[in-house]
Amino acid sequence: MMGKIIAFHSYKGGTGKTLLSINLAATYAKNGNDVCLLDLDFRAPSLQARFKTKGNGYWLNDYLNGVCEIKNALIDLSHLHSGTGKFLVGLANPSTEAIREMSAKDRKWEMKALGRLLALRNSLLNDMHLNYLILDTSPGLQYSSINAIVAADVALVVTSLDTSDIIGTQRMVHELYDLFEKKTMIVVNKVLSDMLSSPAGNNNFSDYFHNTYDLPVLDSITCSCDVLRVGGTCVFTEEKQEHPFTNSLKRIAGKIEKL
Numbered sequence: 037m038m039g040k041i042i043a044f045h046s047y048k049g050g051t052g053k054t055l056l057s058i059n060l061a062a063t064y065a066k067n068g069n070d071v072c073l074l075d076l077d078f079r080a081p082s083l084q085a086r087f088k089t090k091g092n093g094y095w096l097n098d099y100l101n102g103v104c105e106i107k108n109a110l111i112d113l114s115h116l117h118s119g120t121g122k123f124l125v126g127l128a129n130p131s132t133e134a135i136r137e138m139s140a141k142d143r144k145w146e147m148k149a150l151g152r153l154l155a156l157r158n159s160l161l162n163d164m165h166l167n168y169l170i171l172d173t174s175p176g177l178q179y180s181s182i183n184a185i186v187a188a189d190v191a192l193v194v195t196s197l198d199t200s201d202i203i204g205t206q207r208m209v210h211e212l213y214d215l216f217e218k219k220t221m222i223v224v225n226k227v228l229s230d231m232l233s234s235p236a237g238n239n240n241f242s243d244y245f246h247n248t249y250d251l252p253v254l255d256s257i258t259c260s261c262d263v264l265r266v267g268g269t270c271v272f273t274e275e276k277q278e279h280p281f282t283n284s285l286k287r288i289a290g291k292i293e294k295l
């Protein structure tokens with residue numbers, strides 16, 4: 037099987053990109069796939085804190101700057117799930133200095149960084165034979181997020197039901213994504229459970245959202261107090277294997293395989 041690159045993006049922040057990136061990666065790894073998850077949100081790095089790791093001295097910042105190879109910037113977190121797949125993670129440098137430095141990069145640097153991102157298909161998917169590369173990005177129209185979308189096979193745009201989020205997502209998808217002709221699907225996240233609770237509620241809601249907003253919906257996910265309660269302190273799908281949120285991720289993983 038040829039590997040697939042999946043980018044998570046959104047118009048607004050806080051829609052669930054990081055949560056879904058981690059849990060989708062863990063779901064694939066648990067099923068025996070070799071997976072790599074990269075934190076490309078250089079403005080608000082999250083994975084270092086979520087995984088409570090010090091890293092190994094190299095960051096994805098270093099890879100994009102051309103000072104190390106991708107292998108140096110990856111850590112192996114396969115022990116975090118109960119399956120047989122490899123679970124590799126690349127971290128964004130969360131120091132204030134690094135965040136400021138990354139937000140001051142110019143177009144020329146970003147063009148080079150795109151080249152480095154595109155090279156990952158060869159190094160991670162072809163040479164290391166990984167099955168999935170999952171990219172977690174910054175919200176909005178950052179140059180670095182657009183680079184990630186360009187490098188991906190599938191772009192998943194996560195939106196909440198907030199009107200400003202939906203309208204921004206519509207504009208972004210119809211004006212920007214259509215330009216790239218990228219396989220793009222919407223994940224509607226934090227949907228109230230009563231909106232999904234009718235028989236076949238999940239599909240009904242996704243159809244309704246699709247018809248109302250003219251957006252291609254992959255799936256809809258309930259807002260879950262249990263997810264909020266653990267506050268990103270564990271890999272949720274691993275801790276709560278029978279939970280509806282875990283089932284949503286399994287369903288989404290299956291749908292992406294078929295895209």
Ligand SMILES: Nc1ncnc2c1ncn2[C@@H]1O[C@H](COP(=O)(O)OP(=O)(O)O)[C@@H](O)[C@H]1O
Pocket residue numbers: 046049050051052053054055056225226227257258259260261263264267268
């Ligand atoms: N389906 C959900 N149910 C409950 N809380 C959620 C859900 N999706 C995301 N969250 C919470 O929303 C917050 C923002 O999520 P996060 O993944 O950090 O968003 P982003 O990476 O898009 O900024 C986190 O506290 C996360 O746990």
Ligand SMILES: [Mg+2]
Pocket residue numbers: 053054055077082172173
């Ligand atoms: Mg995030």
